[in-house]
Every structure is written in structure tokens, then in C-alpha cells.
Amino acid sequence: MESGNIPEKFTIELDYISSDTSPFSQETSERRIIFHPHQTKSILKYNDSYQPIKFTGSIYKINCTCLNNNFNIIDNIINKKSLQDTLLWIDPRALPTICFASIIYNWLYSINPHKNISLGIIAPKNESKCKNDKFLLWKSSLSGAIEKSKPKYSVWYPSLARNNQSLLKASKYLDPYDVYPLLDFSKIIVETGENELTNHSDMLENTRTRTRHFIYLNSSNPKRSFQKLYNTFKAMPRSGPLTIHPTLTPGGLTVNFLITLLAGVLSESYFLTPSNEIPIDANEEIEGIIVLRKCV
Amino acid sequence: MAPSQKIIPYSASSFKFQKERFKKKLIQIGIDISDTDATKITFLSRRKYDRYELLPPGETFYIRLLQWLTLNFKRYERETAFSIVKALKFIDDYELKELSICSFENIKKQILLEIGEITASNWYSYINIRNNILESELSKTIFVACADDIKFDFFRRHAMYAHPKPFKKDNFIEYYKINKSSLKELPEYNRIILVDQLSGSGTTTIRKEIDEKTNDEFWTGKIPRFFKIWNGFIKNKKIYYSPYIISYVSKKNISERIPQWIEDEVIENDVKCISTCNIPISPCISNKTNTDIDETIPVAKLCKKYYKYFKEDEHTKKVGGIPYGYGRAGLTLILQSNCPNSTPPILWHSYENWYPLFPRVIHHR
Numbered sequence: 001m002e003s004g005n006i007p008e009k010f011t012i013e014l015d016y017i018s019s020d021t022s023p024f025s026q027e028t029s030e031r032r033i034i035f036h037p038h039q040t041k042s043i044l045k046y047n048d049s050y051q052p053i054k055f056t057g058s059i060y061k062i063n064c065t066c067l068n069n070n071f072n073i074i075d076n077i078i079n080k081k082s083l084q085d086t087l088l089w090i091d092p093r094a095l096p097t098i099c100f101a102s103i104i105y106n107w108l109y110s111i112n113p114h115k116n117i118s119l120g121i122i123a124p125k126n127e128s129k130c131k132n133d134k135f136l137l138w139k140s141s142l143s144g145a146i147e148k149s150k151p152k153y154s155v156w157y158p159s160l161a162r163n164n165q166s167l168l169k170a171s172k173y174l175d176p177y178d179v180y181p182l183l184d185f186s187k188i189i190v191e192t193g194e195n196e197l198t199n200h201s202d203m204l205e206n207t208r209t210r211t212r213h214f215i216y217l218n219s220s221n222p223k224r225s226f227q228k229l230y231n232t233f234k235a236m237p238r239s240g241p242l243t244i245h246p247t248l249t250p251g252g253l254t255v256n257f258l259i260t261l262l263a264g265v266l267s268e269s270y271f272l273t274p275s276n277e278i279p280i281d282a283n284e285e286i287e288g289i290i291v292l293r294k295c296v
Numbered sequence: 297m298a299p300s301q302k303i304i305p306y307s308a309s310s311f312k313f314q315k316e317r318f319k320k321k322l323i324q325i326g327i328d329i330s331d332t333d334a335t336k337i338t339f340l341s342r343r344k345y346d347r348y349e350l351l352p353p354g355e356t357f358y359i360r361l362l363q364w365l366t367l368n369f370k371r372y373e374r375e376t377a378f379s380i381v382k383a384l385k386f387i388d389d390y391e392l393k394e395l396s397i398c399s400f401e402n403i404k405k406q407i408l409l410e411i412g413e414i415t416a417s418n419w420y421s422y423i424n425i426r427n428n429i430l431e432s433e434l435s436k437t438i439f440v441a442c443a444d445d446i447k448f449d450f451f452r453r454h455a456m457y458a459h460p461k462p463f464k465k466d467n468f469i470e471y472y473k474i475n476k477s478s479l480k481e482l483p484e485y486n487r488i489i490l491v492d493q494l495s496g497s498g499t500t501t502i503r504k505e506i507d508e509k510t511n512d513e514f515w516t517g518k519i520p521r522f523f524k525i526w527n528g529f530i531k532n533k534k535i536y537y538s539p540y541i542i543s544y545v546s547k548k549n550i551s552e553r554i555p556q557w558i559e560d561e562v563i564e565n566d567v568k569c570i571s572t573c574n575i576p577i578s579p580c581i582s583n584k585t586n587t588d589i590d591e592t593i594p595v596a597k598l599c600k601k602y603y604k605y606f607k608e609d610e611h612t613k614k615v616g617g618i619p620y621g622y623g624r625a626g627l628t629l630i631l632q633s634n635c636p637n638s639t640p641p642i643l644w645h646s647y648e649n650w651y652p653l654f655p656r657v658i659h660h661r
Contacts, residue, residue: 015423018405023414024422087419120419185394189387189573194340201339205311211343216394221401224458291423 010113012230012266013293014259016123016222020286022055030057030120031077032089035064035103038278039094055089064095065102065144072142073103074110078117087120087291092258094282097250097273098138098145104265104292105140111294119292121258123222124284128250128257130159132166133274135173137247140265148270151245153177155236156207156272157215157229159251159260160200161187167249168203170272174247179209182260184252185216217256222290226259233267245270254280255287262292306342314338314358321362326371327378337381344386349633350655364653368602368642376594380628380643381653383580387541388632389447392493395540396451399572400458403489403538406570407433410534435462438485440469442492442518445633446540451491472522479529488530490522492539494631495571496638497623498549499615501537502557515557523563535567542571543638544587545625577626581640589620596620599640605648606641630654 017023032055034040040061062073077088088107092100104119111117138145156176158167160183171179181204187196203209217225233246247270250260257279264271303310315338322329338358345357361381365374387395411429416422439455441448452468464483472490495501502517519537523530537550550569558567576586581599583590590596603619612618618641620626625638635644635654644656 015427017422022419024416024419027418030419085420116420118419185391185398188391189395194336194385197343198336198339201311201335202308205308205339208307211388212390214390216391218394218398218401220398220405224397224401291419 009296011295013295014223014226014262015291015293017289017291018220019288022120022289026056027086028057029084029086030055030089031086032057032059032091033077034059034061034091035095035099036061037067038064038096038099039091039282057089064099065106065142066096066099072106072110074106078110078115085116087118089120089122091122093122093124093280093284094278095280097261097271097277097279098140098275101140101261101265101271102142102144104262106142107292108266108294109142113294113296116293116295118294119290121262121290121292122286123258123288123290124254124280125287126254126284127161128252128254128279129277129281130162130251130279131274131277132163133276135166135170135249135272136275137174137270137272138275139268139270145271150174151243151247151270153243154245154247154270155180156247156249157182157260158203158249158272159184159256160196161252162249164199164203166274167200168206170249171203171207174272176207176247177244178213179204179207180213180215181209182215182217182250182252182256184256185218186220186253188216217252217259219253219255222255222259222288225256226263229260229263230267233263233269238268247272249273250279254284258290262290311338311342314342318358322378325362325366326374327365328375329378333382340384340386344388344632345384345630347388347632348386348630348654350635350657360653364651367651369598373598376598377642379580380578380595380640383578383628384630385575385578385628386630386632392540392631393447393450395572396447397454399491399538399540400451400455402570402572403437403536404430404434406536406568407437407487431459431462433487434459435464435467436484436486438467438469438482438488440472440488440490440522442472442490442522442537444471445631446491446493448491472518473525476525476528479526482529485533487534487536488526490518490535490537492518492537494541494629494636494638495539495546495550496543496621496627496629496636497615497625498546498553499623501539501546501550502553504553504556505614515561519554519567520557520561523561530565533565535565537567537569539569539571541573541575541629542569543625543627543629544574544576545623545638547571547574549623575627575629578628580628581620581626589624589626599642602642602650605650606645607647634659 060077107119137148139148154176155178156174157180160181236244236246248264249272250257303313315334318338319329319334341357369377414425416425456463466482502519504513505516506513554567580595581589599619615623621638621640627638629639635656644652644654646652
């Protein structure tokens with residue numbers, strides 16, 4: 001932790017289970033949360049092959065944070081029955097990036113670490129669907145996203161899986177102090193993997209990004225990727241004359257997208273993404289389960 | 297760009313300047329290059345190729361490439377020779393370090409597969425049971441380095457940082473050729489992982505040879521040699537051969553040879569190969585499915601034509617020559633520390649005044 005940052009009284013732990021079904025018995029106290037309007041069946045177009053995760057606990061349908069600045073959404077669920085030692089299941093499919101980030105933020109601030117109420121987040125397969133629209137700089141809050149103005153010093157973590165022209169534009173807007181590009185390592189090591197890197201030569205050369213700054217994210221080891229990113233973002237000084245804002249543009253494989261987003265929200269970082277992006281299609285198959293814990 | 301204008305090194309303007317100069321020079325020597333390819337190669341030469349450890353200080357890939365093309369090839373052949381450069385796969389030290397971590401994680405996955413299904417009443421006990429079993433199994437695992445260039449120090453540090461409880465220093469052995477008396481000091485183990493950097497053709501890993509004196513066939517290579525040295529210490533242990541990088545040819549050869557060797561030598565252990573990065577035969581030299589060398593395509597013809605300048609040794613003679621890389625591996629792979637011999641020799645040899653693009657240090661054990 002950088003001097004000046006207040007040490008927190010809890011730690012965040014992430015575990016990853018590589019399985020498309022839950023490998024453990026579910027308890028009645030577990031909750032699956034469906035967010036209206038994004039995950040309401042009537043507006044989703046599912047394929048015939050679509051399979052939701054098998055779930056035996058209660059299902060809660062609640063309004064998303066984006067509806068009328070609805071906040072404390074997680075609070076309302078856990079306080080109803082004084083839940084303890086349980087898992088809240090969240091499916092990020094069909095959720096806009098901003099809404100998913102806000103849901104995680106709500107969990108972070110609603111959960112007492114002594115109560116052990118963790119999140120079971122479904123991690124779908126394949127690439128996230130990134131848009132190339134105008135990028136917006138924002139930060140998560142209990143009631144959605146707060147638009148931010150360009151900080152004086154920002155360190156940018158863009159996923160190079162995104163479109164090269166949109167990242168180039170974003171870099172010109174943000175004018176970052178430093179850039180740490182995020183690369184999907186499983187793609188880099190295959191034959192044509194370097195294309196992901198060379199496509200962004202203009203942006204990387206313009207920002208004079210050093211090769212040693214490249215951050216490899218490994219989709220087969222999300223736990224390590226999370227620890228690496230979360231610890232990095234948390235270590236940045238957030239007060240005093242050397243305030244630096246880590247700014248994230250997640251992308252690439254869905255698992256890496258989710259890990260970057262989680263690390264960013266939990267460390268209260270900024271995001272630079274298209275405002276109306278829905279990164280994960282409702283029909284994507286499940287790759288694994290992320291279990292996120294807030295521990296004492 | 298006006299000559300008076302100063303180009304600041306490692307800036308965007310120097311990149312554009314370098315790219316334009318590169319394109320111009322290539323056109324001068326008879327190579328038509330697209331702007332996309334020029335950008336890609338200029339970028340990779342600044343970021344990766346210039347860091348090839350066997351280049352003398354100050355020498356750059358760009359200068360070396362021009363020399364390689366003009367000194368070795370006739371004008372009409374240069375376009376073909378250049379297509380090998382477009383297909384290069386360069387793994388730098390950062391990537392190799394990451395590969396070492398990925399390999400460790402791969403091994404953990406394999407151990408979890410061995411364990412099989414875990415029954416738990418809820419998610420919390422599932423995670424606890426899984427993590428406890430994994431840690432217990434890791435403590436009974438010995439990692440043995442099969443080569444000196446696998447960043448084993450980094451591998452060990454990552455393993456011990458990620459899992460501080462189960463490991464002792466003796467869970468990691470620097471080389472498989474070890475004094476037998478030291479083997480008695482190892483912690484209790486039920487699994488040995490032979491960690492290697494690259495298996496290009498599988499020949500160094502496992503092969504059958506003929507004894508020149510007796511004319512008898514015998515098995516040799518890293519795996520059979522390991523069994524000879526560790527004989528008496530591996531009964532009922534599971535053995536995994538785990539190279540960071542494996543070629544298509546090697547994977548095929550190893551999967552065929554291990555069962556034959558197990559049968560011939562009556563091996564009782566469970567021996568498996570688990571690799572992290574699988575590399576096919578380079579598309580510039582292979583058939584459509586990247587499963588074999590296509591000797592009719594121009595790059596393959598060029599490799600064959602200039603093989604006459606390559607000086608064979610006992611190892612290359614044994615496999616009938618290596619115009620497309622050792623064991624017909626057909627890789628266009630370069631590692632930051634050295635160029636493997638599974639890559640065609642026209643890229644790396646220096647016999648008969650041949651000018652290598654990536655000079656290589658030969659290290660046959």
C-alpha cells in the first residue's frame with residue numbers, strides 16, 4: 001500500500017472454479033439475482049441452446065442501479081433475512097459494463113466482512129463484445145456511474161484486444177502519464193498472436209509505452225491476474241500532490257474482461273469505456289465461476 | 297523528413313522515420329512490402345528482435361535483415377526469403393517468464409484432474425477442501441529442471457509465492473542429472489515434473505538409437521536418461537514431462553514414442569506429457585493443415601537449395617539432415633536467448649560465409 005493511502009480493515013479474495021456447472025451443493029440461503037430491465041426474459045433474445053446455470057436457491061428480481069438512481073440494491077436483499085455465510089449469484093450476461101460495475105460496488109459497501117456473504121459470478125466463454133463508440137470516463141458508485149473529468153495524472157490500462165482506432169482516440173483524449181497495456185497471454189503465444197500487439201503500434205509509439213509495461217493476463221489463471229491488477233491499482237497514491245488515477249479499459253476474453261473490471265471497481269479506479277457497452281451476450285456459454293470474498 | 301529535422305529516439309516520429317526508411321530500403325533490394333507489414337516488422341524489431349541476445353551491442357535487426365537478404369540470396373529470391381521473416385514467432389524473456397508461470401498453473405490443473413471430483417456440502421467448504429488437497433499434493437511434487445534456460449529461479453519463486461505453505465527448497469531441483477546421494481534427502485513425493493523449455497522435434501526428449509559397436513537398439517534422451525539416473529527413487533511415482541513450448545512434430549513423436557519405450561523397457565510408472573504453448577509447423581513452409589512440410593512451396597525450396605552451405609555434424613546426420621529444422625519441425629521460432637535448431641538453418645547457421653539473421657549458439661549436451 002502506498003504511503004498516504006489508509007490501510008483497509010478487510011481483504012478481497014478471489015477464487016476461480018473452472019466448471020460450467022456448480023461443483024458444490026447449493027444451500028437454500030443462496031440467492032440468484034436477476035437485474036431488471038437488462039436480464040428480464042421478455043427483452044432478451046435467447047438461442048435454443050441457451051442454458052442458464054442450474055440453481056436451486058431463491059431467485060430475486062430487482063431493479064438495476066440505472067433505474068431511477070436505485071441504490072443499496074444488495075443491502076435490501078441481505079438485510080431482509082439477516083443473511084450470513086452465503087453466496088449471491090450474479091450473471092454478468094446482458095448487463096451493461098456500468099451497471100455490472102455498480103452492482104459490484106454495492107456489494108463492496110453493503111457487506112460486513114464478518115458475515116461472509118460472497119459473490120458467485122458466472123464467467124462466460126469467448127471474447128467480450130466491445131463497442132467502438134465514444135469513450136466516457138467514469139467511476140463506479142452506489143447508484144450507477146459518476147462521469148469524471150480528465151485527471152491531471154492518469155495511468156492507463158487498456159486492453160489491446162479492443163479496436164486500434166478507438167484506443168488511439170481514447171489515448172489522445174486521456175493523454176495518460178503512463179500506459180500499461182493488457183494482453184491476453186493465451187492469444188499472444190499462438191502463431192498469429194503478435195497481431196494484437198502490432199495493430200496498436202500507433203497508439204503504443206505515440207504514448208511511448210515501454211515493452212516492459214505489458215501486463216499479461218492469463219485466462220487459465222484468473223486468480224493471479226486479479227491479484228496482480230488489484231494490488232497494482234490499490235498501491236497508487238489517491239491523495240496528496242502525487243495523486244495518480246488508474247484508468248481502465250477492459251476488453252478481450254470475457255474472463256479477463258471480468259477480472260479487470262472487478263479489480264478496477266474494488267480498488268475504486270476510473271474506467272474509460274463506451275457508455276452503453278454490453279460486453280457479454282446473453283447467449284454466451286459458461287466457462288467457470290468466480291467466487292469473490294470480502295474477508296476480515 | 298527534412299535532414300535538418302532531429303529525430304528523437306524511441307518516439308513516434310522516429311518510428312515513422314524508421315518504417316519509411318525500412319520500406320524504401322526493401323524496395324531498393326527488390327522486395328515489395330505493404331505498409332501494414334512494414335509497420336508490423338518495424339514495431340516488432342524495436343520491441344523484440346533488436347533484443348536478441350546474440351546480436352553484438354549496437355547492431356539492430358533491421359541492419360542485419362538487409363545484410364541477410366542481400367548477402368545470401370539472389371534478387372529474385374529475396375521476396376521468398378522475406379516471407380520467412382513475416383512468419384517469425386519471437387518469444388522474448390517477459391513472455392518466457394509468463395510461460396513458466398502458465399506451465400506451473402497447467403501442472404496444478406493436472407493435479408486437480410488427478411484428484412477428481414470433490415464432494416462438498418457448500419461452496420465455502422468446496423473451496424477450502426480443494427485448496428487444502430491441492431496444497432497437500434503440491435508438497436508431494438518434485439519439479440526437476442531438464443534444461444538450464446527455463447527461468448527456473450522465476451518458476452520456483454512464483455510457485456513459492458503463490459503457495460508459501462507446501463513447498464520446501466528441495467521440491468525444486470536445478471537439473472535432472474543429479475548425484476544419487478542427494479536424492480535420499482528429498483522430501484516425501486509421489487509425483488515428479490520434468491520441466492523443459494522447448495521440445496522442437498522430440499528427439500532430445502526421447503529417441504531410439506542404434507549402438508554402433510553392438511548394432512543393438514536402445515532408448516535415449518532426457519526421459520530415458522532421467523529414469524536411469526533416478527532408478528530406485530521413482531517406484532510408483534507419476535512422471536510428467538512438461539515443456540513450456542512444444543512443436544506439432546514433437547508432440548506427435550513423443551506421444552508415439554513414450555508408449556513404445558514403456559513397452560520395450562517395461563516401465564511401471566505413469567508417464568505423461570503436458571505442454572503449455574503448442575506451436576504448429578510454420579505456415580510459410582507447411583501444407584494447408586500445418587501438419588507437414590510442403591516441399592513444393594517456394595520457402596521450402598529455398599531452405600533446401602541453400603542447405604548445401606550448412607555443415608552437418610553427427611547429430612544432424614543421424615536424422616538425415618535438417619533443411620527444414622531438426623526433425624522436420626519447420627518452426628520459425630526464435631527465443632530471445634538463442635535460436636532453436638528446429639528452425640530452418642538458413643536463418644541461423646554461419647558456415648561457408650553464410651550470413652545468419654539470428655546467429656545461434658550450438659549447445660548439444
